[in-house]
Amino acid sequence: MWLFDEIVKFHITELEGQVNHMKYSYYPGCTLKTKAKELDRYGRLSAAKLGAELEEIENWQCCGAVYPQAEDEIATKLSAVRTLDAAKQKDQELVTLCSACHHVLKRVNDDMKNNEYVRTRANNYLKLDVPYEGETSVIHYLEMLRDRIGFDTLKAAVVNPLKGVKIAAYYGCLLLRPSGVMAFDDPENPTIIEDFIKAIGATPIKYSQRNECCGGYIAMEDKGAAQKRVDVILSSAKNAGADLIITACPLCMYNLDANATESVLPVKYFTELLADALGVKEED
Amino acid sequence: MSLTNTVTAEDLIRISGVDPSKCMQCGKCSGACPSYDEMEYHPHQFVAMVRKGQIEKLMASDAIYQCLSCFACLERCPRNVEPAKLIEAVRVAVIRQQGMNHMTANDIPEKLDEKLPQQAIVSAMRKYSK
Amino acid sequence: MQRIGVFVCWCGSNIAATVDVKAVAEAAKHEPGVVFSTDYQYMCSENGQAMIREAIKEHRLTGVVICSCSPRMHEATFRKTAVSAGLNPYMVEIANIREQCSWIHKDMAEGTEKAIILARAAIAKVHLNAPLVAGTSPVTKRALVIGGGIAGIQTALDIADAGFEVDIVEKAPTIGGRMAQLDKTFPTLDCSACILTPKMVDAAQHEKINIISYAELDSLSGFVGNFTAKIRKKARFIDETKCTGCGICTEKCPSRKGLNDFNMGLNTRGAVYIPFAQAIPNVAVIDSAQCIHFRTGKCGLCEKNCSAGAIKFDQKDEILEREYGAIVVATGFKPIDASAFNEYAYSDSPDVVTSLEFERIMNAAGPTKGKLVRPSDGKHPHEIVFIQCVGSRCTEDATKGKPYCSKICCMYTAKHAMLVREKYPDVKVHVFYIDARTPGKNFDEFYRRAVEQYDVDYIKGMVGKVSVEQDHLHVQGSDLINNEQIHINADMVVLATAIEPDPTARALGTMLTASMDTNDFFTEAHPKLRPVESPTAGVFLSGVAQGPKDIPETVAQAGAAAAKVIGLLCKNELTCNPCVAHANEALCNGCSQCERVCPYGAITYEDKEVRSPEFRGIKRIAVVNGAICQGCGACTVTCPSGAMDLKGFSNSQIMAEVDAICR
Amino acid sequence: MQEMIKERVLTLINEGAADRVLAWETGEFFYDRTPKFFDKNNVNDLKYDSFCGANVTKYLIAEMPKEGKTIVLVKPCDSYSLNQLCTEHRVNREKVYALGVGCRGKIDVEKLRTMGIKGITAITEEGDTLTVSTLYGEKKVARKDALLDKCLCCKGKEHKGVDEVIGDSEETSVGDKFEMVAKLEAMTPDERFEFWRGELSKCIRCNACRNVCPACSCIKCVFDNPKSGVDNKAAADDFEENMFHIIRAYHVAGRCTDCGECSRVCPQGIPLHLLNRKMIKDINELYGDYQAGAEIGQRHPLTDYTLSDDEPSVVHERGGANA
């Protein structure tokens, strides 16, 4: 860990003065500290290279991993509110990497902003000095790349363009839907990961199942159903000519990887390819 | 195990925040549903059956555990009915009852594999137990 | 002191069910000045009106209060009743105890109490009413029709046939509108162009019709009978008087990449083009954004090849100022942008088309010369899926779409399905529908023919997703009757997209001060009784600008709008609204504040000798032109001395109402 | 300066450029300066000194029907009122020769009294010091401490749109003129209500504020007009006290030049200018800075609009805690 921080610092000092320096609050979430370390590590390394400083929220708690849709669920939303409030205290945008965490934080934030029932009750529970009312802006790492850093800047920073690699973007459901709240991209015809793939020099492969659900949430409960979904998605990507499929979600990663009945395509986190393209992967 | 408390359509409407009367029964939700073939009742039927007060059938059905929470129905609904919320409300109404947890901590070990991410466990516990 | 009669209407049970009408009539009796009070089942009926007339005469009434439905409904009726009994029409006041009382309240005691208060307010107002005499204003005997589709053309023809001049302002380079793009029309399947183009020619050749194409309304001032319009005739860079429509320029133009709007962008055209063969005027137009000459200063091939010398690169927009007595809005519609519905892969695949695009594909003059082929590869399709209600019937809180039924989609989809099956019996056709809505003469028979005779597969349910696969479109939808999710591998998908008002309508509505609904359709003055009139006097509605409708309905409404226009233009002068502002000479300071807020320029000032207790001598005073004043009252509030007041809605009348309500 | 003015006025009249002059004369007490018209015969009685706080422009209205041209002496602040009257056609600018006179702030004798100086017999000034002679001896007072309140928030010493200026002016403004308004805005509604009840309940409806106000120039005021429905001669209760002052402030909104005469003449010392100034502050904040009378022909903000004006609910939204 010490070494890692040093590397980050090194990159920041190296880049200071060259790149517009940006600071964000960063929420990794539990899986990124365990099974999805590479999603996290490569994400941080790349961000540092791109001049974005990700300050991890102190003492963060698990977001709950699933957004409680029931209107009367308050307690299950509180840990997300604490995270959102922590970012508000620092007056920073909150960057997430895991699609599931992003989904939970973004939707709870929307509740705190627009749902008076949830807002009042959550604040009553939390007893913050100043009530939290949805002030924090929650953005996914990909949105940070697109809207804050810019894909053009990213493209310019690429040292190992992944030329000729045909990559299928797997969006899944959590980043896109419901679009009214997530406001991430066109929920039916998204382009952000394809644009990302182009920026790192690879070739995006469009396929029809990229925004269909892999069944990750029921993988434990009903492996068979999840397998069915995974096979449909992977074969769709494979038939479209992809060499590789990328995702931003540890749940999708696990599901696409572990529940495919036959191994047709390798699955990677987008941050791994990003780190590769930026030339920061080998340094770790 | 059996349901101890009666759940009414009004309860489900309150829990979900869904107004089933907005539905025009176009079936787009069920046309979009990736779990359609796994489910005994389909998203549009959840809406119709809540409207008609046929709650017990829904609560007894395995369909409530087959929903992937992928929000395709909710996203594509032309009338913003949000069937996914209604399905979750039925599931919540079931697991909130005594002894009705669909999954308990004891069920976990046998389902674990080395790659399984935490969030799969956390989310499953959140979804299937109280 | 007025002698006031109060007449309480039951409106059958509409009022009487929630308001004790007898109690209202009884309470009114005790109000000062009320010498007669009664109730009756239907005051607006002939018997009811006779009762009012008799009471006016018998009790020598000087004022009348009717407690009934909204004045917007029957104020005019009861004013006429008063006139026929010799009373000034402006001595009638209405207490709205239906729309604003009985219909919104459930409790009888509450409703009755409120009705009595509303009656008191009206009585208090009538005490201060004075007989008003309306002035007159002249009528310019020319009509302006905005929009040159079938609605505008039909309205213009009907008005012109009655002998009045009509200008059609069309924003496109040609008239014809959406109907010109259609292939066949339901339920008769006759050729759209064959029935439209003769009408276009009639309009062009009519001596009373003046077509101003490639033009838009810039501004409008005035009022019914006396509108002044500024019309911007956009530069088409072609001298219309010289161009013969030979089309040589369109062939010679080397810039070929412009999307052909007429063909819904399915193919391209030159920078100089004539939209379609039967265009009227049959004159070319240059798209300056595309034209090489405008971009680089070079080229000019069209100019070199035009033997008529009609190319005018230096042409500028031109503003025409014209006066009109009446205006008809016939701005039509456009299909909504289907890219909002990418679950149907509209943006992803050229083989997913909208119905209007499909119409062009099926049209003999279209991009494929009427041959049905897949846009992506030109191959013959074997299976086609039609999806109805794309973007129609969506709630306002949904992420996309329109709340209304677009009305024409069920029928044109049946038409498309039938035409495909007729021409290509090998093609399988599926139609996903929510409801098949076919009210109309021979409509349901038409739809049933598609099912029974042409074996079109109607599936009750909606498509959830269209996936673009390697060589086909995968359609996943629900079949509600069979309770199953079905999967179809189709070659083409046709989206019956909702229609919406033309995007220019909103700005036009503002310009005309004609009210619109939340969907930007123009509002009619009354949904049943005045369907072709806007609430703004002198503005009439024709076609889809008012709401979704098919061709026969559009033509019928166009004729109706024309009849209303003719009725207006036949008059030599119009009776003005006598509820206009006027300045009290003794009180007026001549300070000019009222002039500043008058939207009509109805106020001028003159130095006048005034003899009053407050002032003797010559002073500057405001003078209101009653023919121009529309009675908004802006001036009355700006006036600090209270010199400016509004007849019919005077300061004291409104305060009397306030007092009666707050009492 | 007074002599220079007299001389210039005489010249103008003798040259035929004007027929009379509207200025000040000495009234009942030595420090009273009341408006008066002079012709060349009595122009010698014209006074212009540090007591000439009164704004005389309103008197031109009645003069308009007369033949010939009137010279009017205007201090910088008065010039705004003159322009506003011309904008509203109450005064015909062509019949007026506006002679700007220099001003270094005018003296408020009441202020001296509140300092405890009694029995004043004469006041002389030298530089920044006033020497007040009283029955009980002489007192020295700093001139700036004896200025009228309105001079302490003077709009500036530039005459707007006058024909010529005689004499120099000195800046007298101190601080922010909206300070007190802001203070009131910061109070709770109940505190504000108490404040204004306390002030307005003192009103005796002497109409001095209305009569002096150059914007309140109606031939017949609505409050005097039995047909207006709101007429009343004397406020019978709290409502009518409020009503009169609300409507007065409202009628002059956008037209009030903030000359401060209303408060100056109020025998009860009600800070009426705070009502007008609130309207001015609102106008500035909501519709952009506006100074009534800055030039002739302006369109005032309440007879104007923009498509993107704030909704009236802005009143409810701002002010936060004091809702």
Next chain:
Amino acid sequence: MSVNQEWTPNIVAFCCNWCSYAGADLAGSGRMNYPANVKIIRIPCSCRLNPLFVLRAFQRGADGVILCGCHPGDCHYSTGNYYARRRMTMLFSMLDYLGIERGRTRVEWVSAAEGAKFAATMNDFVKTITDLGENKKLEDLRCKK
């Protein structure tokens, strides 16, 4: 504040003839309920509303006054509601400055097509005024029953 159980607020709604009065009629045709203590006075345009009328209403016992007109841009007379908007802003600000409760006055734009909005607006306004209680600060005791 009054704890009188009997008390219900008295509300005067000034509606422009072209949009809001028609919107109120539409609320009626749609049978959309709102409390009976709202009484509507028809005026030709929102710009006809003289501040004097508002004060008069309070004087005579109104507890709330609301003005409804066409949406900005849709005025039948083109510009009336723009003037009304400024006038009412200034009036409301003045009343607020005098310490009168801000909630007692309101302006809403309601089109002829917005029957539901009209009813919702009235319900909300009645609720606001009910919560505020009786108008005490701008009352004229002589006019009270």
